[in-house]
Structure formats: structure tokens, C-alpha cells
Amino acid sequence: MSYPYVQIVGSSGGTISPGDGFQLVIPAGMFSSNARIVIEAPSAPGSSPPNRETAGNAYHVTQTSGPAPSSSYRFTVKVPFFSRFEQYRNQLNVHHNVDSEDPNGWMPAPNRVDDGTPGIMGGRFAGNKLLGYHCVFKG
Secondary structure (H helix, E strand, O other): OOOOEEEEEOOOOEEEOOOOOOEEEEOOOOOOOOEEEEEOOOEOOOOOOOOOEEOOOEEEEEEEEOOOOOOOOEEEEEEEOOHHHHHHHHHEEEEEEOOOOOOOOOEEOOEEEOOOOOOEEEEEEEHHHOOEEEEEEEO
């Protein structure tokens, strides 16, 4: 895997997978035409929500060209977490943050998506939450 990871996603949607466990699943129709999506190298989140512990690195997602994502669609993000948190799987959730300067406004995924893959936790968000940071936290 090589970062930054860049992929074009069109109106038919698609899955963006840099190769380290992170995935961004874009549904058909979320973009009306081609959008260029960039995933930056994972990094420490810099902060965590109240009463939550960081369980993995944060992934910064940006869109550098194309139409704005439609908020009427929901995308899924799957984020790797540190193996020592596997025993706390039922307490983990993916959070989203749009503040790239000081990420401290973390919000949990409205829908938790857990397919049981070891070391991976998912969440589903509205299309307008595509940009920003995604990270797994333990409650």
C-alpha cells in the first residue's frame, strides 16, 4: 500500500481499499459523476471523544475534484483497530470528524457495521460526512 491513496469513484459507486484494512464503500448514485478521493496515511487522531479510548489510527479522507456527495446516500467506512482491542469488540465504534486542523469534534457512526472481521470495525454515515477523519474508539 502506498499513501496518499487516490481513486476515482463515479456514479456507479465503488470500494476504495488502500490495502491495510481501511475501506470506503461508496454506493451507486452518491456522486453524479467522477469524484477524485484521496486517503492520507493513517495517523494518531490527536484527540478522542469524552469517555472514549483511541483504539486505532485516524484516516483522513478528502475529495479533490468532482461533484459534492449527495447526503441522501449512505456510505460505509471500515477502519482497522489495534489488536489488543479485539476483546472489547462490542464496545468499539467508528467515529467521524471533519475538523482537519484540530480534530476534537468526533461523532459516532449512526449505524455500527460489524461483519466480524478481526481487527476491523465499520460504520455507516450520510453522504455529506464523507470528508474528514475516521477512527475507531472504545467506549
